Amino acid sequence: MKKDLLSLQLKIIPEMLELLEKRYQILKNIYYNQPIGRRILSSKLNMGERIVRSEISFMKEQGLIDITAYGMRVTKSGKEILENLTDFIYQMKGLGELEEKIIKKLDISKAIIVPGNVDEDGSILKEIGRVASSFLKSVVKNNSIIAITGGSTTAEVANLMSQSSGKSDIMVIPARGGLGREVEKQANNIAAVLAKKLGGNYRLLHIPDNLSKEAVEALLNEPEIKGIVELLKKADIFLYGIGRADEMMRYRNLPAELIEDLEEMGVVSEAFGYYFNIKGEPVYATSSICLTVKDIAKIGTKIAVAGGRKKAEAILSVLKSGMMDVLITDEAAARGILNILDH
Numbered sequence: 001m002k003k004d005l006l007s008l009q010l011k012i013i014p015e016m017l018e019l020l021e022k023r024y025q026i027l028k029n030i031y032y033n034q035p036i037g038r039r040i041l042s043s044k045l046n047m048g049e050r051i052v053r054s055e056i057s058f059m060k061e062q063g064l065i066d067i068t069a070y071g072m073r074v075t076k077s078g079k080e081i082l083e084n085l086t087d088f089i090y091q092m093k094g095l096g097e098l099e100e101k102i103i104k105k106l107d108i109s110k111a112i113i114v115p116g117n118v119d120e121d122g123s124i125l126k127e128i129g130r131v132a133s134s135f136l137k138s139v140v141k142n143n144s145i146i147a148i149t150g151g152s153t154t155a156e157v158a159n160l161m162s163q164s165s166g167k168s169d170i171m172v173i174p175a176r177g178g179l180g181r182e183v184e185k186q187a188n189n190i191a192a193v194l195a196k197k198l199g200g201n202y203r204l205l206h207i208p209d210n211l212s213k214e215a216v217e218a219l220l221n222e223p224e225i226k227g228i229v230e231l232l233k234k235a236d237i238f239l240y241g242i243g244r245a246d247e248m249m250r251y252r253n254l255p256a257e258l259i260e261d262l263e264e265m266g267v268v269s270e271a272f273g274y275y276f277n278i279k280g281e282p283v284y285a286t287s288s289i290c291l292t293v294k295d296i297a298k299i300g301t302k303i304a305v306a307g308g309r310k311k312a313e314a315i316l317s318v319l320k321s322g323m324m325d326v327l328i329t330d331e332a333a334a335r336g337i338l339n340i341l342d343h
Contacts, residue, residue, distance in 0.1 A: 017092055024085045025121055026055050027064060027074065031082055032126045035071030044122060086127075089115045098334050102327065105341055106319045110326045117332030118308035124330050125307060129156025132305045132328045136239060137161065139301055140198065142168050145234055147175040147291065148194060149272050150187035151241035153305045158194040170200030173232050175240065175291055176207070176273050203228045205290065220290075229290045238291075238299045242306035243270045244314045252286070269314035271304070271323070272296065278313065280320025296323050303328065312336025 029044055030036055036044075042052045056072065059065045064078035074082065090096070095113045102111040112131055116124040136157065140146070144167065148154055172195040174187030183189055188204045195202035205228050207219055219225055243251075248270035249259045265283045267275040273289035274282040282293060296302065302323055306315050307330035316337045318324060 017089075020085065021089060021115075023055060023059070024082070024089060025116070025123070026052065027059065027078060027082050027085070028127070029121070029123045030065060030072050031074040031079065032123045034073040035068065037071045041072070046120075086115070093331065095331060095334075098331070098338075101338060102334055105338070106316075106327075108319065108324055108327060111334070112326070112328045113331055113334045114307075114329075115331050118330055119310050119332065125153060126156050126160060128153060128305055128307050128328055128330060129160045132157045132239075132303065133161040135326070135328065136237070136303065137164060137198075139237060140167055140170060142170075144170050144236055145231065146170065146172045146194070146237045146239065147232055147235035147299070148172060148187060148191055148238075149175045149240040150185050150190060151243070152185055153241045153307070154187075154239060155185050155190050155193075157239065157305060158190045158197065161194060161197040164198050167198070167200075170195070170198050171231065172198070172200055172202045173228060173235065174203075174205045175232065175235075175238065176205070176289055203231065205229075205232075207290070232290055233295050236300045238272075238296060238302045240272050240302075240304060242304055242311060242315050242318050244268070244311055245270050245275055249275075258284075269317040271318045276317045276321055278317050278320075280317050280322065282321065293321075293323070301325055305329070307333050309333060309336045312340060316340055 025045065026041070026047075029041060033041070033044065038049065038052055038056060042049045045052065056065065056067070059078070060067060063075055064081055066073050066075055093115055095115065099111040099113050102108070102113070112135060114124060114127045114131055116127070118124045118128070132153075136146075148158075172191045174191045176187055188206070191202045191204070205225065207225065220229060245262065245267040249262060254262075262275055262284055266277040267283055268278050269276045272291060273286045274293070275284040277283055303326040304315070304318060304324045305328045309332035312333050313336075315327070315329060315333055319327065319337070
């Protein structure tokens with residue numbers, strides 16, 4: 001009855017949902033970036049300072065935020081409102097039905113969709129991370145071995161995982177090596193952070209990207225690395241991010257000739273060291289991969305985390321590869337995937 005009443009209100013006052021979404025977006029950004037100043041918040045939201053100032057004044061009067069010399073913080077009451085708003089917007093936007101469509105059309109076991117678009121609101125990345133960390137915690141068991149890749153989204157999963165000590169003998173292992181820039185997004189660092197949050201152990205895998213095939217093979221024969229890779233192949237949970245091929249080829253500094261060849265092959269996505277075309281076929285593998293497609297297929301729970309309308313095609317290609325059981329994404333990417341499938 002309550003949902004029917006809200007649906008009726010939205011038909012009579014359609015701008016109500018728009019206002020709610022705006023306030024939800026502002027409150028969420030304050031929560032994930034607190035303490036934060038008004039100007040920085042305005043910049044993050046790409047919203048005029050006058051509008052932000054007005055909304056902040058309203059939230060302060062309602063007791064949803066505190067304003068200090070260090071910036072704004074969400075109050076306990078504000079956090080409760082934020083949680084309720086998340087559920088409300090999820091229902092009003094029909095995201096449950098959207099999840100069912102994704103599951104049915106792509107034959108996966110579970111889809112979790114958060115409201116919004118990472119491309120327009122950076123806090124959505126944190127929201128995907130929060131939801132994914134909660135789901136991951138629900139499937140971790142005693143003696144679980146978790147394989148994890150690097151990237152912005154998997155880093156948020158580790159950062160937003162709540163402290164836990166309920167399970168024993170958990171092992172977290174980076175699914176591939178990688179040393180260099182942006183250490184906080186490297187799989188080794190993410191594995192260490194996640195393991196500590198889960199009260200488990202971790203191993204590090206030092207195999208830099210862009211090594212020659214011969215150099216990688218030599219490293220893989222080192223007893224310590226060989227032992228880690230053997231353990232990695234026993235993983236029962238695999239958590240990974242998905243990138244657009246065009247962005248990842250340049251980020252990983254692939255040779256110009258190789259980029260040209262891969263573009264001719266129609267690659268659209270990159271995940272766990274493989275480049276896939278729109279049909280979900282792996283057409284190229286980087287030299288530093290430690291898990292083969294066959295290894296990944298044997299893992300019981302494969303969780304992909306990625307968001308943004310711009311990644312819809314990339315996510316769809318990995319979905320078609322069959323290397324995914326669970327998709328955790330945002331509304332924009334999910335609607336983009338269905339739009340591609342319908343045309």
